[in-house]
Amino acid sequence: MTSTELFDGRSALWMQTAVAAPDTAPLLESTSADVTIIGAGFTGLNAALELISQGLTVCVLEASWLGFGASGRSGGQVNVGLNLDPADLIGRFGEEAGTRLVRAVSNTPGTVFDRIKQFGLRCDPVQNGWVQSAATQSVLDWQAALAEDFAKYGCELQVLSREKARAAIGSDKYLGGLFCPTAGTLQPLAYTRELARVAMERGVRLHTESAVTRLEKTNGWKVHTAQGSVSCKKVLVCTNGYTESTPVPGLEKKVVPIRSVLAATEPLSAELRAKILPGEVSFVDKRRLILYMRYDRDGRLCCGDHGPMRDEFTRTDYDAMKKRVVEIFPALRDTRWDYHWGGRIAFTKDSLPFLTEIEPGLVAAMGYNGRGVGMGTVLGVEAGRFVAGLDKEKLSFPVSSPKAFALHRWHKPGVNMSIKWYALRDHLESVRA
Template identity: 30%
Template sequence: MEHVQSYYAASVNPHAPWPQLNDSIQCDVCIIGGGFTGLSSALYLTEAGFDVVVLEAARVGFGASGRNGGQVVNSYSRDVDVIEQRYGKESAQLLGSMMFEGAAVIRDRIDRYAIACDYRPGGIFAALNGRQLHHLQAQRKRWQQYGNHQLEMLDRSGMMREIASERYVGGLLDHSGGHLHPLNLALGEAEAIRRHGGRIYEKSEVTSVQYGSPHQVTTATGNVSAKYLIFAGNAYLAPHLEPRLSRKSIPCGSQIITTEPLSADKALALLPNNRCVEDCNYLLDYYRLTADNRLLYGGGVIYGAREPGDIKELIRPKLLKTFPQLAGVKFDYAWSGNFLLTLSRMPQIGRLENGVYYMQGDSGHGVTFTHLAGKLILEALKGNPARYDAFAKLPHLPFPGGRRLGVPLTAIGAAWYALRDRLGV
């Protein structure tokens, strides 16, 4: 399988491919999945001297890592106030201390390895009503308490200086957020892994795993023996490989379009300071400019990852509601990508067997959390698992009825919250 026909695939940096696994090999750590979770883990581990093999069923960055909105958004899908309510103050303090680490890891990777991925600083959370603006004001206070002092509240006029849209009553600008070309980031990280001696195999779908000492990971044309095994497939992990993981999550689809290239003046008239934006609705819209002055716009969720019939017509009314001045603009690219949703909306990381780890279910905040996760797995394998275990100790609950019933039940719940968004309550 090749990369989906997206703007990212069409504008990808030149890169050498990785081979298919056609042999029986040994390593310290075998990672299943060549997206951000697997790549971040592999890069941290190879830097530390581990012998690492990454097995990717398709191409590096094939899944959500190479298809997402490209927004570097801090925190988790549930903020630290919800974490404290559910899991207690101690969990909130430990997880809160890591909220901004993933974005810092990304910036460090870009600088250290000179990854050309069009990084631009600054992300805006946009409030559509007074209730959402009040929530952002409280979020700013919480984030400042955990060390993020790069936050700026915007009133309506401030939002108009940032976004040429009349939809918003205010917002929160996080100067430590930002946006980038995610597929180019993934490929740059993969090249860094190669330079450190890590081995990546594309088109090497795992067909079975056998736990033991060592663990055996089999593909159609090869086999890997490893002391440690990491499941990092997220929404694209075949459910039969490890049913204990698939029962705890459901894949969800998100859709994105990009316009034709706009003139520099027209593009910067939309977003004068080139920030990325996401609104505060439960089923949120998100958008930004690309390096060649296209507007990239995504929104909505399809539970169960069903492919919609016409992505352009699904997203067009959302885009025009925000930017009616773009009526008549052409769309050059439209695509879907799946992310993995958990019942708690918190990431799931933990252990299955001796030396078998998993990291999944970032619930829409995967760009930043996956980069933190790589750091946490390194700490765990080096004998300091406290921060890894802070997430592993959270309840990883299965969806009621499994994926078959979890999808419609979650969609019903989302429809209720979407109604509340429309009513502003």
């Protein structure tokens, strides 16, 4: 590989180890369905499965290949769905809706692993738990409060002492950490392809290379692609970090697409694996700019970090991340890095995903702030239920009107400045620690 090589979704490790995708083709006709879903990632496909199980006809339109979006590029960590305190969620949505949400969030890993079993999805699920490190006392205190709050809702988060964190991570850089035993990992592209396979076997029509170019209001909706159209009663938009090409005016201003890069090592020796994340837990080095890691099924260590604000990455975009990884695990100094890729994460103004009805019959679900494997699954199902007509009060996710970013057109320089600022603060904190 040379430094001029560009990395994106096609260069992801997952492309080499996923089960084959089901056969799909572009939409080449005018057809009809009860519901059209735009975007075939975790959200759209879980919604499609829910809708078809309720007896509705469903057509999913994907602009590119299956897994083109974040779902085919993700780190595949299946975590508790949100990075927010239960008290905060209840404060925002009230006691009843907030409690329903906290319970759903607490059980996100369980929901994902249960669905994998229920549908027989071949996507290398591993449920060894997740460790989040704490390098400062303030993070440790925050983790202790979070664990106490989540415990009230039956969600087990264990606070790790310095010794236990060292044993779980394989590094003595940390003061302690947090452990979630129900969390784990999966092969994200395989999960996407398998959700699509099962949905299609159950009657969902799925078209790839079928970008939606226009939404026309009829007595329902007519959804246009370059070579076809779908007449339907309702439309569900599930485009997350790739929303800028969706023809729903204003929706793109509700998410800021931030890039994350991932690289995978050569398969590590048994000796190295016994030292680095020895229980094969997934791991997040908690700082303002997080670093995340997990093993794949062949013992490659996959490590992720924030990336530059463009969609194709060059070899140097991974240098800072590799340096940080070696600082944590010096034994990886001479390890070869075999795969490099990255994609877009959708951030929202209030750090929460949203389920929103833009106008009657036009619904959107997105904005996972980097936690979309679990939350995209849960919210996909909930969005399907909402579109199928379930009463809002019975949903575990509130229907809301998310705020747009005021200076959205300047988000690229804004994000770049924030990254520099966060990096500086992280550096100062680690020097102090």
